[in-house]
Amino acid sequence: MNKASGSCYCGIIKFNMWDFAPDYGTCHCTQCRKWTGSFYSALTIARDHYKIDGFEHIIWHDQTAQAERGFCGICGSSIFWRFKNHKIGQMDFAVGMLDDISQLSQSKHIYCAFKRDNYELPNNDAPKYDERG
Numbered sequence: 001m002n003k004a005s006g007s008c009y010c011g012i013i014k015f016n017m018w019d020f021a022p023d024y025g026t027c028h029c030t031q032c033r034k035w036t037g038s039f040y041s042a043l044t045i046a047r048d049h050y051k052i053d054g055f056e057h058i059i060w061h062d063q064t065a066q067a068e069r070g071f072c073g074i075c076g077s078s079i080f081w082r083f084k085n086h087k088i089g090q091m092d093f094a095v096g097m098l099d100d101i102s103q104l105s106q107s108k109h110i111y112c113a114f115k116r117d118n119y120e121l122p123n124n125d126a127p128k129y130d131e132r133g
């Protein structure tokens with residue numbers, strides 16, 4: 001089964017995840033651009049399939065009525081996205097924080113209509129949607 005680990009830039013937040021689907025999506029929307037400075041590639045992990053050390057250092061930022069984003073309060077790494085309804089329990093982890101992504105595959109690109117012109121979408125089979133997809 002799949003396993004992965006990762007950390008923020010300064011290392012005070014560390015995480016492990018296991019038994020997850022290896023597909024991750026990349027979002028090119030304006031909110032993700034403002035939050036990351038580029039785009040947000042994230043792996044969604046279900047409740048009880050991840051463990052986060054240093055959780056108390058995460059600062060949560062209200063994004064929408066339904067969602068919030070979490071970043072490291074020490075180094076500022078933009079890492080997490082989750083539903084405000086914590087009963088759902090799943091967490092999105094920025095793929096750039098992972099130690100190894102060789103088991104993962106990029107499954108789709110969303111909100112491509114909002115992408116800036118300073119980078120290109122990869123020329124591969126992953127579907128590219130103008131909006132949510």
Ligand SMILES: [Zn+2]
Nearest residue numbers: 008010072075
């Ligand atoms: Zn940090």
Ligand SMILES: [Zn+2]
Nearest residue numbers: 027028029032
């Ligand atoms: Zn987005």
